[in-house]
Amino acid sequence: MKKREVIVLGGGIAGLSAAIYLGRAQRDTVVVDSGHSMAKWEPRVENYLGFPEGVDGNDLLKFGREQAKRHGVEFVSDEIQGARGEGEGFRLTGKNGHYDCRSLLLATGIYHIPPEIPGVRECLGHSMFFCKDCDGFRVRGQAIAIVGANNETVEYALGMLHYSPCVMVATNGERITWDDEHGRWLKEYELPVYFTRITDCLRDGCQVTGLTFADGTEVKIDNIFTTRGDIFHTEIAEELGARIDRDGQIEIDHCMRTSVPRLYAAGCVTPANCQMIIAAGQGAAAAQAINRDLFEESLATHGLRRFREEQLKEEKTEPDERRAGASAASKK
Numbered sequence: 001m002k003k004r005e006v007i008v009l010g011g012g013i014a015g016l017s018a019a020i021y022l023g024r025a026q027r028d029t030v031v032v033d034s035g036h037s038m039a040k041w042e043p044r045v046e047n048y049l050g051f052p053e054g055v056d057g058n059d060l061l062k063f064g065r066e067q068a069k070r071h072g073v074e075f076v077s078d079e080i081q082g083a084r085g086e087g088e089g090f091r092l093t094g095k096n097g098h099y100d101c102r103s104l105l106l107a108t109g110i111y112h113i114p115p116e117i118p119g120v121r122e123c124l125g126h127s128m129f130f131c132k133d134c135d136g137f138r139v140r141g142q143a144i145a146i147v148g149a150n151n152e153t154v155e156y157a158l159g160m161l162h163y164s165p166c167v168m169v170a171t172n173g174e175r176i177t178w179d180d181e182h183g184r185w186l187k188e189y190e191l192p193v194y195f196t197r198i199t200d201c202l203r204d205g206c207q208v209t210g211l212t213f214a215d216g217t218e219v220k221i222d223n224i225f226t227t228r229g230d231i232f233h234t235e236i237a238e239e240l241g242a243r244i245d246r247d248g249q250i251e252i253d254h255c256m257r258t259s260v261p262r263l264y265a266a267g268c269v270t271p272a273n274c275q276m277i278i279a280a281g282q283g284a285a286a287a288q289a290i291n292r293d294l295f296e297e298s299l300a301t302h303g304l305r306r307f308r309e310e311q312l313k314e315e316k317t318e319p320d321e322r323r324a325g326a327s328a329a330s331k332k
């Protein structure tokens, strides 16, 4: 494949938003994607602007892809396994081939780690959630279990009280790491805590109906939220020498530039709060920065001059004039 101006690695929400901007900026852009966007897990996105009835995450990806293609962006299905700087740009190596570019946007996302409870995966996005900003509203008034054993678990449970009076914590037998203050809050706010290992997630299709514990207790609940943590897909960023912060996210400036020239990052793989609309906004901001940087480079290297010379040679470059006797040439 020929060297492209821009490769967007990751065709999820951030990558697609960037691709639309880059296509419309007339940048020769390819999106390389392995097809595992987290948006696929959400059958009804209710907090994305412009969809009053909600939108299936799969549809959002489909619409974004179609929109980017309409603006000339190419898509390649591949999983990138390695990368290196090459000349003024990068070379990516995937399972199916090599890809070269001048600027690279990493929009590789993260992976939310689901709890290790039999039967829970089938309920992902339906009644098993990771994010109260995304899904707290939809579980209003229902019975909710927060699975985890750290400070975040306790704060999550307390935050969920705005949505429901019936919130419990289940540590799933994990070692407790919440501190004394968080432990006191659990008592003060009278939140039930189950310390035993969970043996089963009872469900009706994708709908959680209860949890069974190792001591035989069965608790009726409608939803599970978990705070087990995330895996950030930063392997390529690290290989290219980009700085990673203490939480494992790619460090970026306000224009989504990483610490490596020509390398940008957007979406959940950065310190952004992991929300679709934020990922889309960051993708757009990254694309604008890439476009601006390529433009400035073309001025510095006279690339734009050469482009203009071609235009002057081969294309009509003067607007038609109606004024009698004032030809374009006579104005020069």
Ligand SMILES: Cc1cc2nc3c(=O)[nH]c(=O)nc-3n(C[C@H](O)[C@H](O)[C@H](O)COP(=O)(O)OP(=O)(O)OC[C@H]3O[C@@H](n4cnc5c(N)ncnc54)[C@H](O)[C@@H]3O)c2cc1C
Pocket (backbone or CB within 6 Å): 009, 010, 011, 012, 013, 014, 015, 032, 033, 034, 035, 036, 037, 038, 039, 040, 041, 042, 044, 045, 046, 047, 048, 078, 079, 080, 081, 107, 108, 109, 110, 112, 124, 125, 128, 129, 130, 131, 134, 135, 233, 266, 267, 268, 269, 274, 275, 276, 277, 279
């Ligand atoms: C169950 C669930 C429900 C959610 N609900 C909501 C919601 O209601 N509202 C909301 O705002 N957010 C929600 N989210 C979060 C939302 O999905 C993310 O914020 C959003 O998808 C982040 O976009 P992104 O582009 O950063 O990453 P993603 O959309 O995850 O895209 C990353 C892409 O990069 C690709 N990729 C990664 N590494 C490579 C590689 N090496 N080679 C090639 N491709 C690669 C992946 O295959 C993937 O397609 C939910 C998440 C989950 C898990």
